[in-house]
Amino acid sequence: TSLGQFIDTLELTTAYKDGQSVAARITNAGAGTLGQALGLTKDDLIISINGTALGPTQNRLTIYKQIVESKTSDPITVTLIRNGQE
16 A cells, blocks of 8 residues: 555565665565565565665665655566576
8 A cells, every 4th residue: 555565565675785775675585485486585675666776765765765656557667686686
């Protein structure tokens, strides 16, 4: 029902590289979960949403605003890394 619930359901955590936030790690995508239904797997790293990198906090705020202001029918493009491959 909310973006916060979505984040909690997928059990997203922040992934770091050299001390900098670079991605959101999916930690809940097992059998029968929302993550699995969306085609995600455990340990996928979401690196951008709608072309905006997840790294800096300001970018995450921009992404949040874009999502909450979008229509339900608007597509959301997610770029992720799975098994080291984008």
